[in-house]
């Protein structure tokens with residue numbers, strides 16, 4: 001359910017030590033109160049801190065071929081294509097990988113699919129992801145009863161907003 005590949009790219013950035021916003025400019029760069037050399041020095045230090053040598057790999061799946069292509073294009077643009085693999089696959093064919101962390105943002109039944117179809121997907125996710133300490137899962141959903149469709153109570157949850165939509169991050173790691 002990788003969509004445009006945001007989680008794949010952001011996780012690669014985190015693993016490689018890529019500073020957030022390194023590829024953009026900031027309005028404060030134009031402020032006179034700070035020596036412009038500070039920006040130059042810090043940007044250079046952030047570039048030097050990037051370590052691409054690690055074994056990190058992100059594996060993404062989506063049912064939609066267009067999303068697979070989009071994720072690949074975005075990973076290329078973000079400079080992490082070598083760390084990211086994306087395949088077309090329905091969640092019903094997902095097989096947990098030992099030691100891997102699964103992070104996803106399944107359809108909410110608001111912008112994508114209707115609520116009944118989203119609930120059906122949450123049930124399939126519970127059957128396929130089978131979270132435990134070797135297969136941890138982090139899932140974002142606005143559905144108040146996500147856990148009952150998924151079939152397991154989260155070890156921890158945290159409220160967050162995806163745009164204007166109030167969601168929970170359901171965390172399974174035990």
Ligand SMILES: C[S@@+](CC[C@H](N)C(=O)[O-])C[C@H]1O[C@@H](n2cnc3c(N)ncnc32)[C@H](O)[C@@H]1O
Nearest residue numbers: 001002003004006062063064090091105106107
């Ligand atoms: C809310 S979007 C994910 C957005 C993503 N986090 C991003 O950064 O773009 C949900 C994704 O789930 C995919 N999807 C829907 N049903 C699916 C299924 N049965 N198996 C796999 N992927 C599915 C959709 O194609 C869509 O890209």
